[in-house]
Amino acid sequence: MSSDPHQILVNNWSATSSVCDWRGVTCGSPHRRVTALNISNLGLTGIIPPQLGNLSFLMSLDMSGNNFYGELPHELTRLRRLQVLDFSINKFSGDIPSWVGSLQGLRNLSLGNNTFTGFIPPSISNMSKLETLRLSFNPLQGTIPREIGYLNKLKRIFMYYNQLSGSLPLDIFNISSLEMIAFQGNSLSGSLPVGICSRLQGLTWLDLSHNSLSGRIPSSLLECSKLQALALADNNFGGAIPAGFGNLTALEHLYLGDNNLDGSIPQEFGNLKNIEFLNLGFNSLTGSIPAQIFNMSTLLKLGLQGNKLSGRLPSSMGYGFFNLEELPYTI
Incomplete structure (x- = not known):
């Protein structure tokens, strides 16, 4: 490390005391070897010293929230016991080795x-x-490797805002342990697999917004009955909204805006008793707004603008919107 601007380690890492007493250091017993190192959010600057690879008993390494730069040293391969590696929010560069x-x-x-x-x-x-994979907010390119589908214990995968392209690997949707999938803000293309949820019974979060995906929204999404957040906004999806979406009663966030969706708003949306954010704006939806939507007492924000909706608003509009904060709505 080349800089410790706040003198945090200088004042806490002393040669006169045991390493196991240093700030951010955890040692195991009975051998008193370093098993965890947490120096996150200390404003540190520099490169990772290769000597870090000598901590062969290390199980957790958290250096997040600093200003470390350069490439990751190959010596880290010696950390065979490592279970947690967090280098997020730094200035590392080069390829992921x-x-x-x-x-x-x-x-x-x-x-x-x-x-x-x-x-x-x-x-x-x-x-x-591997259970959690976080690669968001990097300029990574190319396709998502289909080999990720081999990670059969994966629960959470985050690749927000990179420069990834190509189609979504079908193998990912075979990982039955997945709970959260987040690929927002890339250049992914192609359509969603017809049986997208056949093996994702525990999925609670699916964010594919701000990509170039197309085709129809598959009705098999209804099999992801635990979904709390579904974000498909700002893509090129077309066709009608599957009517059964109203059966996804755990949904709190539903973002389908900025697509090419047509047809009417399914009346079944009135069954979304936990919905807080509902955005269907800037599509080509037609017909009247189902009266049931105006009874969604949990709704905080409703977006229906930029469609071709018709009809009259119910006279009782607003009585069911106890918590509504924003209504960007135009017919």
């Missing part, structure tokens, strides 16, 4: 909010115990 796949005990890999470039290495699939 293929050797990360050798850290086969990892359960959490967080490299988001850096300046990593190049492609996502398919070797990530070697981390068979």
Whole structure:
């Protein structure tokens, strides 16, 4: 490390005291070897010293929220016991090295909010115990490796705002442990698989907004009965909204705006008793607004503007909107 501007480590890491007493250091017993290092959010600057790879008993390494830069040193491959690796919110650059796949005990890999470039290495699939993968806010390019589908313990995958392109690998939708999928803000194309939810019974969060996806919204999304957030906004989806969406009663956030959707708003939307954010704006929806929508007492924001809706608003409009904060609505 080349800079400790707040003198935090200078004042807490002393040669006169045991390493195990240093700030951010955790040691295991009975051998008193360093098992965890947390120096997150300390304003530190510099490169990662290769000597870090000598901490062979390390299980958790959190250096997030600093100003570390440069490439990741190959010596980190010696950390065979590592389960948590968090380098997010720094200034690391270069490719994500293929050797990360050798850290086969990892359960959490967080490299988001850096300046990593190049492609996502398919070797990530070697981390068979991985549960959380965070690569958001980097300028990563290329396609999403289909090999990620081999991570059969994966629960959360975040790749927000990169420069990823190509279609969504079908293999990802076979990971039955997935709870959260987030690919917002890329250049992904193609259509969603017809049986998208056949194996994703535990999925609670699906965010594919701000891409170039097309085709119809598959009705099989109704099989993801635990969905709390579904975001498909700002794509090129067409056709009608599947009527059964009203059966996704756990939904709190539904974003379908800025697409090419047509047809009417399904009356079944009135069954969304937990909905807080509903955005259907800037499509080509027609017909009247189902009266049931105006009884959604949990609704905070409703977006219907930019469509071709017709008819009259009910005289009782507003009585059911106890919590409504915003109504960007025009017929």
